[in-house]
Amino acid sequence: MKEKAISIHSSRGGTGKTVIATNLAAIFASKGLNIALLDLDFRAPSLATVFSKGIKGPVRYWLNDFLNGQCTVEQALVDMSEGYDLKGKLLLGLANPAIEAIRNIMEKSRAWEVTAVKKLFSLRSTLFSDMGIDCCILDTSPGIQYASINAVISSDISVIVTTLDSLDLKGVENMLVELYDAFAKKTVVLINKVFPETRIWSSERQKNLISQMEKVLKHPVIGVIPCYCDVLQAERTSLLAVDKPFHPFLKNLEEVAEKLERSI
């Protein structure tokens, strides 16, 4: 995979988007790819917490500062490669979790959003051309908000993470038509937190579920990941791909990573 940006999106919160994004980044980096993982959920930042154990010292610049033109791309990224003993690079772009920063983002004008999307394009260009990054993963905010649409526009492929909850599915159906088809973006759906019985389902039965969902959503379903209670209950500062590399959740996600690599 060379110079590709993947946005991870969902119609509602709580689908496991951030767990997918962080572990996908770690899986790719453990294979030797250079990865940049960016937190574009400016209203509910989470990557600063997930990686809090590995971040050494205070964060000087956030992605917010980059979009505001107050720092360079290099200054806005935190290098996590050493802390997690991965084959490839893992750079983090963090959203500022301070209330003042969140309030500031919420007050931005439409004019600022135009500059923000242009800055995202320049960011990906610097990452790929000057910093040797192979893949950029954008963890977005759920639903249709400026941050998530900007991420979708500036990425090569979007992964929509959903559960089988009817509200989630209805939201995904709407987003696919109103947003993804409107921008003609390559999109795949990942079904997460599926009822635990699917763990012991035959591959034939799993294929049937995927085929049913593809008929409903009219877009490819890239994987089905069963619900694992220990993943849900795990400390949020724990990176599963590093702490429990043989966990079955990761086996599922590795298959998704392979399919993603093939599809882009």
Next chain:
Amino acid sequence: MVKEPKSSAPNTKFLLMKLVDELRLVNQKLDSLIELNRKMLKAQEEMQRVGTELKLEPDAMSLLSLPMSLRKTVMVLYKLEKATAEDLARETKRLRPVESAYANQLVRMGYLSKKREGRDVYFYIESPMEIEK
């Protein structure tokens, strides 16, 4: 105002003075008409200037209200910053004249700006941060 003399005999001086008074009034009315016309012309020029300088922000939400054909052009300009119709056509894989028509339509709508550099005409999204200043 000139006072009418008591004698009934024609008074040339009186008639001339009355004529001067009338002419003064006509002159005043003409001055006000010229001033009114000047103001109207100025207002018209101002309206034309505002009309041509009206800029709309092509933000992501606004793009959703545009037809797909125009949306595609703006999305390419997010990436390229500035581009000729030929540059745009290369990215969108459409014909250059088609791309030129779409880009000019976006200029007329106020979403894009264009400038000439030598023989080339470049389309670009005006930096909103500069507009805000």
